[in-house]
Amino acid sequence: MRWLMMVCLVISGSSWADECAMAFRHGILISPEQIRVQTANRTAFQINNDKQLFIRGEWITLTAEEQELLQRYSHLLRKFVPEVVGIAVDGVELGLSAIESMLSGLGDSSQQEEWQQLIRESTYQLTSRFVRSGDHFYLAPQSLHELDSFLHGELKHQLKNLAKQTVGAVWEALRDALRQSDDNFERTESPNWQPLGELVSKINSGLDQKAGELEQKSALFCQRLTELDQIETELQQRVPQLVQYDVIIAKP
Template sequence: MKSVSHFLLCIMCLLPAGFSAPAAAHYSCDVDLNYGVVVNDDQLRVLKEYLTLYQINHKQQLFVAGEWLTLDDSQAMLVTDYAKGLHSVVPQVTLLATTGIDLATDTVQQMFLSLLGSDHDSYEKLNTAMDKMKTRVRKKFRYARSHYYLGPSSSEGLDELAEADLMVPLSQTLTTSVGSILTTLGAMDSDKLAVDRTEMAVINQRIAHYAATSDGDGPPVDTTLPQKARWYCDYFKKLDALEKQMQTTIPQLAGIDLIRQTSHKD
């Protein structure tokens, strides 16, 4: 009997573009977060674990280490544009990530069933791995009582599961950072993505609602999920450029880098 890892590597090669390493090479979102960020209607906070590094109230009042800073007009405009962008994109990406991980794990499970069947002795281990992945995504991309949260990138994996043969190909493919989620969705083949019209309409309505209520931006309504993922990645890059301007003009922010551009090889 061939090893479980062999079959899972076959699954990765057969999945829609974005789940296998060769296919993912065609698109990569090189954006991640160094810290957590939480937004509600009136406030934005950048968090290192439970410590607030800085917060922006009403998209204009900047507090760094608890101190309210007096800003000149150009600084205030940068802070407002940056806060407006994060207030808009954080809820939208939260929705996209939690929707996307369900599509990704369902696809892996369906491919496993088509290759090996539900009687294979690793099927329950696979289901356990998929459930853990969904749980981790919902911890890193979450909504509670009008607060939306995106967690920082980390090296977390599925190492605590004992079946190493099972974990290696999955942990290289399904990770929970912002960049990895957007890479996975952005590289998918929309023709093979099983999202019915009703479900897609609901997703579009919710994303449009988040953009409208935050007075911010959002992807065109008629775009596919992969196109939306690419739009969000590009938008994070624009916010990164704003952040760099803030760090240059506001000395108290110089050492606090929320958004980073990196390289994804998975």
């Protein structure tokens, strides 16, 4: 019944954030051969080659109908998770690349390494909930509403702070170089140098585009979530061991 109510909401044209008030309760890790559902950093159950089901390491024998359900479930996850992760990761990379571009050509090798380390640390912090590495994808437990909030709020705030740190570091290095009157700091003009306000505006504009992309696809994403929820319910009815690992949930 829950999935049917969701379809009605999509058709009625309600706010997309309200339509998608469903979430992943567990983390999803997708690779070409496997789909792993993780809880507390451990694999609760996994699907191998879209047709074999293992629950806590135990192979579950499935009928032909159950295998078909499992394949549908796997194929939808493989469509949904990489696309959602891609939107988030692209947003992070967009902001970080703008900062990296601005820093290009400024400072000596030691200072460049220091700034790059700061950017690497920020990348790790910002992408812990969304991971894309080649054809491997990870989505942490969350809802589409939380992803929207991440793009509109949390990510903008953290990238703005990083921009302040890096711009401040550049000016501090320049002041030190001028006071010392030595050649430790390369004062080569960078064509990518931008005042803080312009840099933040550029980052925010790019993030607004990614948030717009998410909103444009919201109806499709909601449809896929409801289909996943329906298939999951059918699988749980046929394989009771899966009931305790309800992946798609309604989140108020």
